[in-house]
Structure formats: structure tokens, C-alpha cells
Amino acid sequence: MYLHGTSRINEFGRLEIGGCDTLALAERFGTPLYVYDEELIRRRCREYVDAFRGSGFEFQVAYASKAFCTMAMCRIADEEGLSLDVVSDGELYTALRAGFPPERIHFxxxxxxxxxxxxxxxxxxxxxxxxxxxxxxxxxxxxxxxxxxxxxxxxxxxxxxxxxxxxxxxxxxxxxxxxxxxxxxxxxxxxxxxxxxxxxxxxxxxxxxxxxxxxxxxxxxxxxxxxxxxxxxxxxxxxxxxxxxxxxxxxxxxxxxxxxxxxxxxxxxxxxxxxxxxxxxxxxxxxxxxxGRSIVGDAGTTLYTVGSIKDIPGVRKYVSVDGGMTDNPRPALYDAVYEAMLANRANEEASEVVSIAGKCCESGDMLIWDLPLPSPNAGDLLAVSCTGAYNYSMASNYNRIRRPAVVFVRDGQADLVVKRETYEDVAGNDVIPERLRKKEVHQA
Incomplete structure (x- = not known):
């Protein structure tokens, strides 16, 4: 997996992002987990703004929030002097609640x-x-x-x-x-x-x-x-x-x-x-x-825990993780391709080619086909890179799977910016009509 931004392999042989050990992040916040390199996001914002300065043009660089919209991301866009592109009342509400200046919002x-x-x-x-x-x-x-x-x-x-x-x-x-x-x-x-x-x-x-x-x-x-x-x-x-x-x-x-x-x-x-x-x-x-994508895309990494492994001799080895098309629908939608590594064994050489399967009840729930890895074991931590754009924003509750948490990492500090969904979040808007409620049985 290509290392970029603040990503590196630390002295323990594990992937580190923003000064935070990914194994520690997984233990603290659980998996699947979206991890964002805040320093890289800010660098990408500044690259666009700096490129316009001295051009002789008045300009606005508007972050396309459809790529990844949270209140924390809106705050970063504001701090870096960007405008904001929204495409729905939900994105507009998020921006306004974050305190983003409305005069810099384009609908x-x-x-x-x-x-x-x-x-x-x-x-x-x-x-x-x-x-x-x-x-x-x-x-x-x-x-x-x-x-x-x-x-x-x-x-x-x-x-x-x-x-x-x-x-x-x-x-x-x-x-x-x-x-x-x-x-x-x-x-x-x-x-x-x-x-x-x-x-x-x-x-x-x-x-x-x-x-x-x-x-x-x-x-x-x-x-x-x-x-x-x-x-x-x-x-x-x-x-x-x-x-x-x-x-x-x-x-x-x-x-x-x-x-x-x-x-x-x-x-x-x-x-x-x-x-x-x-x-x-x-x-x-x-x-x-x-x-949008070019500001947050390569700043995002998704962490998964390896679960079941199915080896079909002479055909394919399926390695299943605790997420899939619910947190990253892009492979199913666009045949999108990704790189990944075992974040807890980052220094080990690849010894086989496997395919990463999601946990949804869909044959098409495949995250990566034919990925070279060290022989994986249940419990390993898989890091999929460049998942910062159109992953969280397109996530779903298919199979009633809870959407992951999101953390920003910078200078060794990890901040939760979106909580992991709870079971109550998943079923909280459901309503059972009176006619379907269980009737109490009264015995004489």
C-alpha cells in the first residue's frame, strides 16, 4: 500500500497515521473505522488556495461537501478559507449547524x-x-x-x-x-x-x-x-x-x-x-x-478486522472483514479499486494473493479482488487506503449494519468526529402500528 500524507510504518511494524498507531485506534474506537489525516486535508486545501494566489484572478475554492460532509469537515473548510458546495438540505443543515458562513455556501x-x-x-x-x-x-x-x-x-x-x-x-x-x-x-x-x-x-x-x-x-x-x-x-x-x-x-x-x-x-x-x-x-x-475528492480522498483510510477465511484450493482465497459495501459501495457501483495492507503486520512481505470480501449477504460485496498480503489470520487489522471520498457519505444500513465511527488524527491526537451508530440509531425511527403490537393475553 502506498504511504502518503503523515502515514508511516512505526517502530512496532504497524501502520501509523497522524502520529496515531492504527492498532490503538482500532482498540479504542472499534472497527470498521474511518480514519482521516487532518494535516493532509488541510494541505490539500492550501494547495488549491495557494495556486490561485498571484494568478491575477479573484477566486473561490468551494469544497464539494458531497465527497465527505460532517460538521468537523465544514469547520476545517471554513478555517482554510474555502467556500462550500452543498446539494441537499441535509448538507446545508450540517454546514449551518457547524457555523459555516452562509454567504460562502453554493447550493x-x-x-x-x-x-x-x-x-x-x-x-x-x-x-x-x-x-x-x-x-x-x-x-x-x-x-x-x-x-x-x-x-x-x-x-x-x-x-x-x-x-x-x-x-x-x-x-x-x-x-x-x-x-x-x-x-x-x-x-x-x-x-x-x-x-x-x-x-x-x-x-x-x-x-x-x-x-x-x-x-x-x-x-x-x-x-x-x-x-x-x-x-x-x-x-x-x-x-x-x-x-x-x-x-x-x-x-x-x-x-x-x-x-x-x-x-x-x-x-x-x-x-x-x-x-x-x-x-x-x-x-x-x-x-x-x-x-471534493482531491481534498479528502487520499486523506481517508478505513480499518477493518479480519474475520472468516475461506480457501478454495486452486481457485481463490476469500478473506472476510467486518465491513463491506455498507461502508464502501464504490467497488460495487463503479468497479472501484483500492490498495490495502495488514496494518498490524505492516513490515511483513506479501506471501499470497487473496480477495477481500465484505460481510453483507450479497455476492457482489467484494472490496478488493486479488490483493497481495502476508498470510492473513482472523483478528488481523486490514487498512484500505484512499477511502476519504464517497465512502462515509455513501454508507448505508443495508442488512441493518451500523455505520462506522469517524476519527480525525493529527500530531498524535485522535478526535472522534462522528460516533459509531448504535442499535437504537438503526431501529430508532421504526414505528410499529397499533394493529401489529402484541396483544396481552388475559387469563380468567
Whole structure:
């Protein structure tokens, strides 16, 4: 397993993260356990902010909270000067409860409910990212009823397809998200929005996908967005002050993944925006971006305890752990791949190839196929790296399995930021109707 951030093998031959021995973490907090390297999270935040400084652009780096949203993470984003991208009332509530400044919150989503819109307007968030005509009219009506004017970006589908999994590619024409430039929907929505009394058009938003390892897609998107902005200016006399080019910057999950440094992505975006807008004699806009996975993804490690082992001679050796698709659905959803090690035997050489199975009653509940490991034993501690994004946030209670705890580690200190669910948490919202309650039997 590739060691990054503050991870190291300590003098006891065990994996250590943030100065904390993972075996001690497992004994203290139990497993499965999400462990986050706080120092690495903060470093990733600063890499984006520092890359923009000196670029000549006003900017916002908005953390895409869908990747991993807890109150503690919102606090870190605020302390590091980031804005926040939310896509639901739950994420918005989490941010507000954490004390995140509402004026730096951007509300995304392709089907915002009236209740979510009301909640966001009442909280005085920074802007909406409008995704369709229905939403535009609903936001305007609710804002008008409250006597306020809300700021908005408009999500475009620029016709740029990122080289990524089809489920996380979003910039192509055939997408549930946004207004298509090519078929005229984008121009039509800006024209309509410009005439509404309670909408202030800031600019447009473009997001081409996730887990992207190259910059050409962002250059193409900047060209398309600049061309569209110039068309809007020439036709409607409206000049955008903000261009949001989204996120999707990739991380290393396994050997062969080659993500670019944050500064490389940022330089490519700022250079492309400067070139494309300047050649159209267009005032340079603010640039906003939305990294999520690339801030928290490689900062997360999940710890599991090895349980049953099934060896099928000449076929495969299954090593089961006390978690699985309930705490990491990505292998089942996207064929995602990971690296791992025995954290309690980190110096031992691999002696066989095994496959890591989850405990859910699903044949597809496999975390890692064909993983080289020292011969594992029941009770060993397995550490799966780069599980910081879309693991906790997509976790479920399938099979009524309790969701794990989350800890932040830094400088030898481990802080609980999400408690492990209890049995009461799992069944606490259940209601038994009166007709199904057990009747007392009265004997004469």
C-alpha cells in the first residue's frame, strides 16, 4: 500500500497515521473505522488556495461537501478559507449547524425541493446553481414572495466528455444535469433569468466529470464557456462576473493512477480562461472551482478486522472483514479499486494473493479482488487506503449494519468526529402500528 500524507510504518511494524498507531485506534474506537489525516486535508486545501494566489484572478475554492460532509469537515473548510458546495438540505443543515458562513455556501442539485429552496433563501446563502427551468421559476417565485433577490449561476452542459466512468461523467450533452449550449437551452434560460425581478445572474457553471487525470477537458470547457459568455454579451448585453469550472480532479487509488498536482489543474484553468476571454475582449471573470475528492480522498483510510477465511484450493482465497459495501459501495457501483495492507503486520512481505470480501449477504460485496498480503489470520487489522471520498457519505444500513465511527488524527491526537451508530440509531425511527403490537393475553 502506498504511504502518503503523515502515514508511516512505526517502530512496532504497524501502520501509523497522524502520529496515531492504527492498532490503538482500532482498540479504542472499534472497527470498521474511518480514519482521516487532518494535516493532509488541510494541505490539500492550501494547495488549491495557494495556486490561485498571484494568478491575477479573484477566486473561490468551494469544497464539494458531497465527497465527505460532517460538521468537523465544514469547520476545517471554513478555517482554510474555502467556500462550500452543498446539494441537499441535509448538507446545508450540517454546514449551518457547524457555523459555516452562509454567504460562502453554493447550493447545487438537479431537483431542489421547495422546502430546500426556502431553507437556503432564509439562511441567506451565497448563490444557487440553477439546473433547469423548473428550478429557475421556483427559486424566483419563492425569493419574490420573501421580497429578496438571490444570486445565481446556471449550470451548462458544454458538450465535453471527461475520460472517466460513465456514471461520473457529467459534461456531455446527454446528461441529467444542466442546460445544453448546443440546443439553445442555455441561451434561453439566461434570457429568461435576466428578465426576472428576484434573480441576479452571476454567471455560469460547468462540471465535466470526476476522477480526471488530464487538463485538456478543462481547457475545452473554458473555450466553450467563453464563447457562450461572448454570445450572451452580444445578444443580451449581459456580462458574467463569475465562471465556475467545477471540480473532478483525480487522486491516486492504486499504482498506475497519475493525478496531477493541484497547481497544474489551477494553472491550466486560469491560463485557459485568460486566453479565451481576452481574445474575445471580455472582462476577466472571477474563477470558482469545486474540489471534493482531491481534498479528502487520499486523506481517508478505513480499518477493518479480519474475520472468516475461506480457501478454495486452486481457485481463490476469500478473506472476510467486518465491513463491506455498507461502508464502501464504490467497488460495487463503479468497479472501484483500492490498495490495502495488514496494518498490524505492516513490515511483513506479501506471501499470497487473496480477495477481500465484505460481510453483507450479497455476492457482489467484494472490496478488493486479488490483493497481495502476508498470510492473513482472523483478528488481523486490514487498512484500505484512499477511502476519504464517497465512502462515509455513501454508507448505508443495508442488512441493518451500523455505520462506522469517524476519527480525525493529527500530531498524535485522535478526535472522534462522528460516533459509531448504535442499535437504537438503526431501529430508532421504526414505528410499529397499533394493529401489529402484541396483544396481552388475559387469563380468567
Amino acid at each position: 447545487h442539485g438537479n431537483n431542489k425541493t421547495p422546502e430546500e429552496i426556502e431553507m437556503a433563501i432564509d439562511a441567506k446563502i451565497g448563490c444557487f446553481v440553477i439546473d433547469n427551468f423548473t428550478e429557475l421559476r421556483l427559486v424566483n417565485a419563492i425569493a419574490e414572495s420573501r421580497g429578496v433577490k438571490v444570486k445565481a449561476l446556471f449550470r451548462l452542459t458544454p458538450g465535453v466528455s471527461a475520460h472517466t466512468h460513465e456514471y461520473i461523467s457529467t459534461g456531455q450533452t446527454d446528461s441529467k444535469f444542466g442546460f445544453d449550449i448546443g440546443n439553445g437551452a442555455a441561451m434561453a434560460v439566461i434570457e429568461e433569468a435576466a428578465g426576472l425581478s428576484s434573480i441576479e445572474v452571476l454567471g455560469v457553471h460547468s462540471h465535466i466529470g470526476s476522477q480526471i487525470f488530464e487538463v485538456e477537458g478543462f481547457r475545452l470547457a473554458a473555450d466553450k464557456v467563453a464563447s457562450f459568455a461572448a454570445d450572451v454579451r452580444d445578444r443580451l448585453g449581459l456580462v458574467f462576473s463569475v465562471i465556475n469550472l467545477g471540480g473532478g480532479f483525480g487522486i491516486r487509488y492504486v499504482e498506475g493512477d497519475k493525478p496531477l498536482p493541484a497547481g497544474t489543474y489551477v494553472r491550466a484553468i486560469t491560463d485557459a480562461v485568460r486566453e479565451q476571454f481576452t481574445k474575445r475582449s471580455y472582462p476577466l471573470p472571477q474563477i470558482w472551482i469545486e474540489p
